[in-house]
Amino acid sequence: MLCDLAELFKLFGDSTRCKILYVLSEGECSVSDIADVLSMTQSAISHQLRLLRQSRLVRCHRIGKTMLYALADEHVQTILKMGMDHISE
């Protein structure tokens, strides 16, 4: 149980993944757009998206050739916001 909790927080505990989640908190986005915004390779982003997908923190659906990613639910956004609150205190 507490191990599962650690696994959850571990996903938020990487700056790349935090940035991805933040970008997605502003709306759906494709893989290459995320890569552009973060100035990182498509591969690096795709690898991280896979982890986020596997833990159901993001969901995705295909539109033609592109995949659109989004936050899985409100919970993820809440965790992000609450972390930010803690930072800026």
Added chain:
Amino acid sequence: MLCDLAELFKLFGDSTRCKILYVLSEGECSVSDIADVLSMTQSAISHQLRLLRQSRLVRCHRIGKTMLYALADEHVQTILKMGMDHISE
């Protein structure tokens, strides 16, 4: 900013530290008591407590020979609880 956020979550993203924080959420505790509860060495616990202290997630004060640790503020407990809520859904 998002990097600071990742650094914060990184601290929750380790099962040992999660367990330590959980134990402390039930009240003040000494280093050796934490080590006993988690069946880990005093040294391992002490190293982790140092990280938690440096990030002000826990505070401590000395009573004689023993050091009593506690959660730094309500915020830490809230983060823990919110993570748990997410797990059990």
Added chain:
DNA sequence: TAAACACATGAACAATTATTCATATGAAAG
């Protein structure tokens, strides 16, 4: 069907990090 585009993924490397072992510090008891 072949080429182009968007994304996924396996393997390898580099960097980070949790634990152990040995030892140091600091307080209390004798």
Added chain:
DNA sequence: CTTTCATATGAATAATTGTTCATGTGTTTA
């Protein structure tokens, strides 16, 4: 003052993990 108890810490090791490179899969367009 010396010993003992509780904790802290430096160095080393082992394990985890993020990124890169090369390549594979799936979809559209010519």
